[in-house]
Amino acid sequence: MTVRQPGRLYGIGVGPGDPELLTLKGLRLLRAATVVAYPAPEQGDSFARTIVAAWLDRAQREIAIRFPMRPGVPSEHIYDNAARVIAAELEAGDDVALLCQGDPLFYGSFSGILMRLAGRFAIEIVPGVSSLTACPAAAAMPLVTRDEVLSVIPATLAEPDLASCLAAAEAAAITKLGRHITKVKRVLAELGRLAGAVCVEHASLPDQRVRPLTEIDEAPYFSLVLVGKTRANR
């Protein structure tokens, strides 16, 4: 029996949603991989897979890595399990392309896999277009220029933490909006920065929407609020 070399893991950022925002390198490597893996919800389709669906080949083996994100399932356990599934493929000698929505390391689930497999396998990370650049492009809104400081702040923070981060921020991008929208609007209003805030939903997709945050009361989880510099701190 021949001992096969272990496979290589590619963490590939597939961009924010428009299939054309995949990079040439991402396309080449995902087409060359024997195994294509992607995160998926407990039930239903993987958004990352949907983005590149047109490029997948029937000869490629696909692995949906289910992330049953719900109370009672510790995320450590989910990552341990995902890393084990991928490691088994690599040990069998197959290259694995792990698709990542947006960019692999910008708030992506790839970090949890990288932490568990680094050192054991050869890993290459292919950066992608993240929501942080896709959303300003959609809004045609320069987020930061020159010597400005940019704060990227998850809306999931507790209200006092969110308020202190935003109070200190020059320009800001608020990620993971979803059900935190009321809290975010309240904090921005208290700081006098609600008026200029813009919400971008589904950036780069056909149902992309760009609206003043003042006009909306709900938004999907994957939407981003852009907060320009106030005149006061310009």
Place this chain on the structure above:
Amino acid sequence: MTVRQPGRLYGIGVGPGDPELLTLKGLRLLRAATVVAYPAPEQGDSFARTIVAAWLDRAQREIAIRFPMRPGVPSEHIYDNAARVIAAELEAGDDVALLCQGDPLFYGSFSGILMRLAGRFAIEIVPGVSSLTACPAAAAMPLVTRDEVLSVIPATLAEPDLASCLAAAEAAAITKLGRHITKVKRVLAELGRLAGAVCVEHASLPDQRVRPLTEIDEAPYFSLVLVGKTRANR
């Protein structure tokens, strides 16, 4: 004489340097444009042009937009002039692809053009892979995960401002390093955060280097320092 419709302006992010990190959309639009424009230093080659050189067609007209960045030339004047050159092409009915290193709106010169031409012409912005995702990919270093806050801080800030931004930052990316490296190292050392800092030079290019910041005393302008969370604020 027929009156031609004005052309469309495309601001295209061409990524951090590896020609393969161009997006499929960026490639399609730059090949379709009659005029390809790019920022260039006062003398010498345009880095943005170099990235996509293999894709340019001799039939395309090229315009180098010179940015004579030196004391005595106000940047407002440079942008006014660049916008005028591009507007003339658009008014003549030609589509213009304006190439932007990295992403057009992430500290890019495109913002200055957008401000001057928005409303007058149809403008589409194609986001690109920025240094903010290319550098963590090169270093295989997860920069932010879960509920972490990321601060993007230009090294060009005055030392007290740099110190207060970094003191308040959870994870940080320090841009525009260059001749500011000594100041940055001093500030990080005072905050006890120098040890974990990593410098990425020429991300995605053949001469890419990833080194602990402690080991280097000079770096190019386009290098990025990644500062992970300290144990204290994890």
